[in-house]
Amino acid sequence: MLDHESVRRLRACAQALAGGAREDSAEAVVRRVFAIQAQDATAADLGIRVRGRDVTAQAIRTAYEKERSIVRGWYMRGTLHTIPSDDARWVLRLLSPRILAATSRRYQQLGLDDDLRQRAGYLIRRVLAAHGPLTRAELTEHLITLGISPDGQEPFHLIRHAALTGVLCNGPQRAGEATYVLLDDWLPITGGTRWEEGAALAELARRYLAAHAPATLEDFAAWSGLPVTWARRAWKLLAESGVITEYGGLTMLAGRVEELPGPSDTPDVRMLPAYDNYLIGYRTREMSVPALHQARVWPGGGLIRPTVIADGLAIATWSRGSGARSIKVDAFEPVPPQIQREADMEKDAVVRFLRPTTQPTRTPIQKIGRPRRRER
DSSP, X not given: OOOHHHHHHHHHHHTTOSTTOOBSSHHHHHHHHSOEEOSSHHHHHHHHHTTBSSOOHHHHHHHHHTSXXXXXXXXGGGSEEEEEGGGHHHHHHHHHHHHHHHHXXXXXXXXXXXXXXXXXXXHHHHHHHHHOXXXXXXXXXXXGGGTOOSSSSHHHHHHHHHHHTTSEEEOOOBTTBOEEEEHHHHSOOOOOOOOOHXXXXXXXXXXXXXXXXXXXXXXXXXXXXXXXXXHHHHHHHHHHTTOEEEETTEEEETTGXXXXXXXXXXXXXXXXXXXXXXXXXXXXXXTTSOXXXXXXXXXXXXBOOOEEEETTEEEEEEEEOSSTTOEEEEESSOOOHHHHHHHHHHHHHHHHHHSOOSOOOOOOOOOOOOOOOOOO
């Protein structure tokens, strides 16, 4: 039986957030945790930074745009995540049918019937092939030729539909703004794994447990957006292959409990961004945030504030002012001097990360070629 502290330390270490665990590159971070919450692009970058060892904002852009080893798109729960690029297609094949089905009523409300969505997909494919990468506003200029309003939710849903059906994905930033590119141009097909549905489901569950365990199948269902019946199927497949072990109602990959690090004299303090995976990767919150202070992290209205954690336990929230150096930490309780010193070092690291080093440059509008991969 694992106590709460052991569960928290194992989860934080799996997420490269405790025990001194850090990865050496943006790609390695994303491969370790499989999916970085990415509704907010800066928060996603900060989520990679906090798990990396001296990973800069420019290094993250390089991973996205030159190496193309990571990619941002609508995956788990139909929300934006950054995942390893070579996982994008099988994850879409597994998850997008359910996301599209769940969005069908919204399509009807907006008047986006099957025919219109198909025509929009064809139009998007054609204009990106000729003019991409394009911003949302630039794609919208083309989509309004189909008779839709440029000011409502129709353009967003048609662009998202194109992403979920494998037409496009996020491409390079242009002056800090996201652009879209054709998926097959940006991430050429290289003969990657093509799992059948059952094998893909089991692999998604295995990746989740590698990055989040100890956890339950209900946690996996909440994180992935899949029904609990699918989660039970995934657990059964993993159990039949001997991949998982049960500990008092919690599941881990076999052998992982032996990796539990011992207590350290020096607390590992990290500054998590808003909406971080560590806070929302589970059905419940009590392991990571004390119940007395949960309302300060989840104040309502869908907000999840940035937090400071020490050995995986939230001890404060933090916020940015108008400048990169303006960072305020709001501790839940008085902080011991040792933790304060570690928090100050982490705050300095965030300031350095956010400090702009070069002026943004405009990405040339041209046909997307093959990515430049690092030698492995």
